[in-house]
Amino acid sequence: MLSRLLKKKPLDEFRRTSALLHSLTAFDLTLMGIGAIIGAGVFVLTGIAAATKAGPAIVLSYVIAGLASMFAALSYAELASSIGGSGSAYSYAYAGFGELIAWIIGWDLLLEYVMSVGTVAIGWSGYVNNLFQALHIKLPDALTKNPFEGGIINLLAVLIIILLSLLLCLGVKQSARFNAVIVMIKLITIAIFITLAIPNVNLENWQHFMPFGWTGVMQGAALVFFAYIGFDALSTAVEESINPKRDIPIGIICSLAICTIIYILVSGLLTSIVPYTSLNVRSPVAEALLLIGHHTAAGFIAVGAIAGLTTVMLVMFYGLSRICFAMSRDGLLPAFFSKINPNTHTPIRIIIFNGVFMGLIAGIAPINRAAELVNIGTLAAFTFVCAGAIAFRRSHPDINRPFKLPLNPLIPSLGIFFCLYLIVHLPAITWWRFIIWAIAGFFIYFLYGIKHSVLNGKVPSGYTAGHN
Secondary structure: OOHHHOOOOHHHHHEEEEOOOOOHHHHHHHHHHHHHOOHHHHHHHHHHHHHHHHHHHHHHHHHHHHHHHHHHHHHHOOOOOOOOOOOOOOHHHHHHHOEEEEEHHHHHHHHHHHHHHHHHHHHHHHHHHHHEEEEEEEOOOOHHOOOHOOOOOHHHHHHHHHHHHHHHHHOHHHHHHHHHHHHHHHHHHHHHHHHHHHHHOEEEEEEEOOOHHHHHHHHHHHHHHHHOOHHHHHHHHHEEEEEEHHHHHHHHHHHHHHHHHHHHHHHHHHHOOOOOOOOOOOHHHHHHHOOOOOHHHHHHHHHHHHHHHHHHHHHHHHHHHHHHHHHHHHOOOOOHHHOOOOOOOOOOHHHHHHHHHHHHHHHOHHHHHHHHHHHHHHHHHHHHHHHHHHHHHHHHHOOOOOOOOOOOHHHHHHHEEEHHHHHOOHHHHHHHHHHHHHHHHHHHHHHHHHHOOOHHHHOOOOOOEOOO
């Protein structure tokens, strides 16, 4: 029984020609990475983490979270270029550790992506509501707040997920073009904030730089780690990239490096122009500009934040659909979801199903609890990817590695250490929710997945004839 659970998927299975359309370039992937990474971290969580966890030392929190992410990103880059497949860490675990571990990671990734899209949708709705208020349009609290805040449903958050579902159904190239335009708007918005913030820097706001101590810095890092998870979604684009062995590593590393610099710069300026205690709001960047008297710019920042958060949801939603597609194609989820629409070359069924599920979460869940669940899921996945980079180098020493991780096993070992260290600093209630999710996953695997797996001789769907 144990040997069956640890049976690995042959590498040739990851290299079949997919029914998905190969259309993404390295530039597309880099912009997708920026689109996914720059969003909630800057426009939502920076203020919350500074006000409640780290104070102005949120800058250090971003440095620590960025280091952990870079170690994991390098591991992702090697495995993505060597193994392939659209399942991200799930696929790497299937090749390196066997089916049971792959299922655990895949189930973990579903939690990560579902809750990340839901979290960002909640933040997005906050900025849209602020924009409406600036235009003197008052929406009823019952339709802008979740039940925990005294409302009925966060309707704005639900509506954006519906719109993104429709866009993803149209095709990946169309989604990438939309993302590229919005990323440019987002970067212009951040440049405007930086330009306006620099003359208003007041170092007295940094007088109590670390008000919550080092523990607060680490708790802040564990919370803002959510800001870096977007590059993970790029590894799900292997089967839709023109030259994945070259383009995926370029997209992952370039987007993460650019975004880390932006996060550190913005968080430093944000906490130096206003007191950190004033930033515990849904839209801290716009709020900070309002406090220093830039009302027009605050309105424009709100528009840019709306655009930025939209791309985060788009890319993460895309990644979720491809992971579900990979798991369904392997028989661990119902084959119904791995059907590709012949006209759009997209898995429309899984996109619609995920859209409905995430819409419900975004409509009723509070943002802080959703973000914490994302982080523990992401950190667990990153830990396994780093471990996989070590294990796969030993089990397959002669495989072609277009991108070779330097200083292996040192760098992935540091990634494991940083990720586990951040996990320890997450709240206990987050652990309990995560454990409940994991137990539910085990039930599904042993009741359904193990019986329908491709390792039982089932013919995988979602492929075309031939091999890459």
